[in-house]
Amino acid sequence: MMKKMLLYLALVLGAVVFLYPFVWMTLATIKPEMEILGSGLWPSRFTLESYRQVVTKIPIFRALLNSIFVSTVITASVLFFSSMGGYALARLKFRGRGLMLNTILFTMMIPFQLTMIPLYILMIKLHWTDTYMALIVPGMLSGFGILLFRQFFLTIPQALIDAARVDGLSDYQILFKIVWPLSKPIIITVGIITFMNTWNEALWPLIVIRNQSLMTMPQMVTIFTVGGMAESQLGVKLAASMIMALPVFVAYAFFQRYFVESIAGTGMKG
Amino acid sequence: MKKMSSQQRSGLVLIAPYWIHFLFFMAYPLVFSVILVFHKWDVYTPIQWVGFNNFIRLFHDDLFFQAIFNTLLFLMIHIPLQIAIALFFAVLLNQKIRGRGFFRAVYFLPVIISGVVISILWQQLFSQETGVLNNLLSGIGLPKVPWLNSPEWAMPSIAIMATWKNVGFYIVLFLAGLQTIPYSLYESAKIDGASSWQQFHRITLPMLNSTMLLVMILSTIGGFSLFIEPYILTGGGPMNRTLSAMLYIYKQAFYFNRMGYAATLGFFFAFIILAVVLVQRKVVEQEY
Known part of the structure; x- marks a missing residue:
């Protein structure tokens, strides 16, 4: 009994350690600037002044739209192309299959540190810096996504695919009409990982984007915070962060099981 | 056909x-x-052949080696701390308890939040005079810690923050690993009179070997990419003590437009990453 109590005490203490900073942050964005550094957690009065200032100082909603746009296009593209590649690797016999598999495994070992600079130079040569192309195109395909789809497709019964072939369906029809409807779990997994990673990506946008109207949330909030525009007001920094984190909090509240299982199940995180 | x-x-x-x-x-x-x-x-003027000059420069670049040292220091604090805490909570969650799903979800929450948000939030928690952490310390009678302001504490502070952000991910990985260990192993150990610690040491740890390797490799690769946290929190200071290798490469490339040199640094750094990961794999495989 005593042991059980200690167990729960440790678990609850842990929960407080992970939750309290977020609670503090949420309340800090809706209290007067003066009180943020005070020792009290609860505000004397609620105010949206910090949010009002963020909205007037930076085009935060533009950044929000950019983030939604870039993340959605990349996620849709990764799902589409990964399922194609994964299907070919798992279910079709063709020359070059082994080469492709080995190439994917090889590229997954290459650290981004190695290709970052040359990739930026490629963007310059293509005249893609300060365009959506630079934000989107390099992320449109993922070798890791192909591997995940391949693994899932290997579990689909061959008899099903053979039957569809007998009915005269082409490989493309089989993939999109027969296999896709059965692939909800892997679509959710790859979708969540890709969307999260793109949504949270800060380094690559910092490299290729200078034009404020093209910035995504992580870059906009970073520049705002370290660039002096926030004028060391804590409330506005935290409010800007909150606007960026809120959609994720809400999505997580509803779908936390999918988030945890997708990210931990594949060993991928942002 | x-x-x-x-x-x-x-x-x-x-x-x-x-x-x-x-x-x-x-x-x-x-x-x-x-x-x-x-x-x-420099991107603007024509490209210029310099032979091995970039490499010669690299080997004389004390700041780069300081940056690599900083990154390794970060890893040496971050990884053991993370493994210890993650194992602790994973073992707790693996007991017969209610609300496992709830606790798991709460511990995992910081994992999905952007490092940008986490850094801005922790900048306030670390605040020397009025931050939550120092208030807590003085509340229990301990001296205040200068966290990000002191050359000695700055990198450990970032390592603590990164651990707080990522540990939920590793809790879930360890929990999944624990759940694959057959309960019968513990039962026969109990019959043989093994203590809880002996069971943990002789059964749990060896059975978690492959999870341990995965955790080490993932957190090493993640740690070597350390960038946005020092970029936001310290800009690499104080006294370059939080200048990570990634931040240094970024500065060389995009503050000074030294593309050739930055690419050389990236090249060299990538080999260090591969070497460290390979060594880790060897060590973990030999250990058990």
Whole structure:
């Protein structure tokens, strides 16, 4: 009994350690600037002044739209192309299959540190810096996504695919009409990982984007915070962060099981 | 025979997008990185051949080695701390308890929040005079810690923050590993009179070997990419003590426009990463 109590005490203490900073942050964005550094957690009065200032100082909603746009296009593209590649690797016999598999495994070992600079130079040569192309195109395909789809497709019964072939369906029809409807779990997994990673990506946008109207949330909030525009007001920094984190909090509240299982199940995180 | 060729054709069509993408955004950068390390280039003026000068410069670049040292220091604090805490909570969650799903979800929450948000939030928690952490310390009668302001504490502070952000991910990995250990092993150990600690040491740890390797490799690779946290929190200071290798490469490339040199640093750093990961794999495999 005593042991059980200690167990729960440790678990609850842990929960407080992970939750309290977020609670503090949420309340800090809706209290007067003066009180943020005070020792009290609860505000004397609620105010949206910090949010009002963020909205007037930076085009935060533009950044929000950019983030939604870039993340959605990349996620849709990764799902589409990964399922194609994964299907070919798992279910079709063709020359070059082994080469492709080995190439994917090889590229997954290459650290981004190695290709970052040359990739930026490629963007310059293509005249893609300060365009959506630079934000989107390099992320449109993922070798890791192909591997995940391949693994899932290997579990689909061959008899099903053979039957569809007998009915005269082409490989493309089989993939999109027969296999896709059965692939909800892997679509959710790859979708969540890709969307999260793109949504949270800060380094690559910092490299290729200078034009404020093209910035995504992580870059906009970073520049705002370290660039002096926030004028060391804590409330506005935290409010800007909150606007960026809120959609994720809400999505997580509803779908936390999918988030945890997708990210931990594949060993991928942002 | 006809069927084979149709599979051949659709196979090639389905993987064509991958190869095109690979050629542009992986093969070209890889090849170009090898060319770039022998050149000096500021993007605006014509590219200039410099032979091995970039490498010679690298070996005399004390700041780069300081940055690598900083990154390794970060890893040496971050990884053991993370493994210890993650194992602790994973073992707790693996007991017969209520609300496992709830606790797991709460511990995992910081994992999905952007490092940008986490850094801005922790900047306030770390605040020397009025931050939550120092208030807590003085509340229990301990002296205040200068966290990000002191050269000695700055990197450990970032390591603590990164641990708080990522540990939920590793809790879930360890929990999954724990759940694959057959309960019968513990039962027979109990019959043989093994203590809880002996069970943990002799059964749990060895059985978690492959999870441990995964955790080490993932957190090492993640740790070597340390960038946005020092970028936001300290800019690499105080006294360059939080200048991570990634931040240094970024500064060389985008503050000073030294593309050839930055590519050389990236090249060199990538080999260090590979070497460290390979050594880790060897060590963990030998340990058990």
